[in-house]
Amino acid sequence: MPTEVRRERALLVEILAPVTDRPEVAADALLASNRDLGWIVTADSRVLAMLCRDRAVVAHLERIRALLALSLRHQVFDRPLIDNIPKVVDYLNFEIGRRADERLVVLFPDAKGKVADELYLDGGADTVVVCTRSILLRALLTGAVGVVLAHNHPSGDHTPSKADIAVTRELARALRAVDVRLHDHLIVGNGTGYTSMRERNLL
Structure with a gap:
C-alpha cells in the first residue's frame, strides 16, 4: 500500500473511531475502488450509505462535510x-x-x-x-x-x-x-x- 494511501486510511480510521467500534472496516469500505479522502468528504450521503451501512459513520461524515462547506461558503460569499x-x-x-x-x-x-x-x-x-x-x-x-x-x-x-x-x-x-x-x-x-x-x- 503506497505511503499516501496508508496515511489517508490512518486518518480516516482516527476520524471514524469516535462513532463506530469498527473504524478500520468502515474506512476500508469507503476507500475501496481507489477512492480518496477528497472523494469521501464531497460524496453525496446516499452514495456513502451504499458503501458503508453504519448510519453513525455516514452521519458523522455529513457533519464534517457541512462544516467544510460552511468554511468554503464564507470564502466565496464574504x-x-x-x-x-x-x-x-x-x-x-x-x-x-x-x-x-x-x-x-x-x-x-x-x-x-x-x-x-x-x-x-x-x-x-x-x-x-x-x-x-x-x-x-x-x-x-x-x-x-x-x-x-x-x-x-x-x-x-x-x-x-x-x-x-x-x-x-x-x-x-x-x-x-x-x-x-x-x-x-x-x-x-x-x-x-x-x-x-x-x-x-x-x-
Missing part, C-alpha cells in the same frame, strides 16, 4: 465574487464537482459584487436543464446585477458542449433584457480543473 474565481471554483468543486449527476449552480452577485443568493437546479445523468424563468425571477427578487452559472461534468471533462454554449448564450440574451449581466459560466469536473466560458469568449 468577498466580491468576480475577483475571487479560484475560491469560487474550490467551492463548486466541493459542492458539485464529484457528483454522479449534473447539477447547475446559479450565483447572484449584488451591486457590490458579493453573492446575494444562490440557486441549485438538477439535471439528468448527462445534461442540465436551465430554467430561464426561475433564474430571471430570482435575479429580480434579489436585486442581483449579475449572474454566474456553474455546472459539473461527471465525466471529468470540463470542455463545454455545443448545448452548453447554446443554452448559455440564450440565457445571456434573456438576462440582458432585464439589465442583468451573465458574468460567466464555469464548468467543473471531478476536481480535474475548470473551464470559464468567459475566458474562452464563448458568451
